[in-house]
Amino acid sequence: EIVMTQSPATLSVSPGERATLSCRASQSVSSNLAWYQQKPGQAPRLLIYGASTRATGIPARFSGSGSGTEFTLTISSLQSEDFAVYYCQQYNNWPVGFGQGTKVEIK
Amino acid sequence: QVTLRESGPALVKPTQTLTLTCTFSGFSLSTSGMCVSWIRQPPGKALEWLALIDWDDDKYYSTSLKTRLTISKDTSKNQVVLTMTNMDPVDTATYYCARTLAYKHFDYWGQGTLVTVSS
Numbered sequence: 513e514i515v516m517t518q519s520p521a522t523l524s525v526s527p528g529e530r531a532t533l534s535c536r537a538s539q540s541v542s543s544n545l546a547w548y549q550q551k552p553g554q555a556p557r558l559l560i561y562g563a564s565t566r567a568t569g570i571p572a573r574f575s576g577s578g579s580g581t582e583f584t585l586t587i588s589s590l591q592s593e594d595f596a597v598y599y600c601q602q603y604n605n606w607p608v609g610f611g612q613g614t615k616v617e618i619k
Numbered sequence: 620q621v622t623l624r625e626s627g628p629a630l631v632k633p634t635q636t637l638t639l640t641c642t643f644s645g646f647s648l649s650t651s652g653m654c655v656s657w658i659r660q661p662p663g664k665a666l667e668w669l670a671l672i673d674w675d676d677d678k679y680y681s682t683s684l685k686t687r688l689t690i691s692k693d694t695s696k697n698q699v700v701l702t703m704t705n706m707d708p709v710d711t712a713t714y715y716c717a718r719t720l721a722y723k724h725f726d727y728w729g730q731g732t733l734v735t736v737s738s
Contacts, residue, residue, distance in 0.1 A: 546723075546724035546725070555715055556715075558725060561723065567726065599665065599666055601725070603719075606671070608668050610667070610668070611665070612665045613665050
């Protein structure tokens with residue numbers, strides 16, 4: 513099974529600043545990588561799929577990049593509603609796997 | 620409009636069997652490419668995929684839990700059912716169902732249902 517590793521575990525960022533989250537796969541997943549945002553008490557919400565395609569209704573400040581084993585989610589200018597936990601997920605090989613999450617907190 | 624909703628017991632005892640139902644609308648599980656998965660999340664922990672059923676009634680399970688899981692569908696009722704046997708306190712989690720298109724990402728999620736395993 514492919515193991516997904518996210519870093520850092522926690523990212524402290526001030527509103528308006530850029531946040532860069534990393535996700536690494538234990539073997540190539542091509543571009544079959546998604547990012548989700550989860551706020552407390554809520555279900556995950558799809559942000560990015562295909563490594564770089566924003567899901568419907570997702571603001572342009574969210575962008576994804578990478579392929580193979582290294583991926584990045586960038587939030588260009590953090591808004592108050594962006595403080596949450598972010599998960600990456602590969603769907604190149606089933607069973608699919610999620611990373612352990614990166615918590616983006618207010619600095 | 621696609622919606623999914625999980626239902627089932629909030630509390631189960633150790634060794635019991637858990638049965639969860641996902642009722643969905645806005646799509647048909649008989650449409651080619653449609654899949655529904657179950658995913659769980661222990662309190663404060665990461666997401667864990669459990670099982671998937673597709674439009675053709677093919678089923679896939681988590682390697683570590685496959686002996687305890689059964690997934691099924693009732694297309695006429697727009698429902699997917701997950702059973703998990705021999706429940707243990709470590710299975711305490713919020714259980715989500717989610718839609719997948721063509722074995723890709725999870726584009727729609729239910730709100731989740733918290734299941735606590737305790738005597």
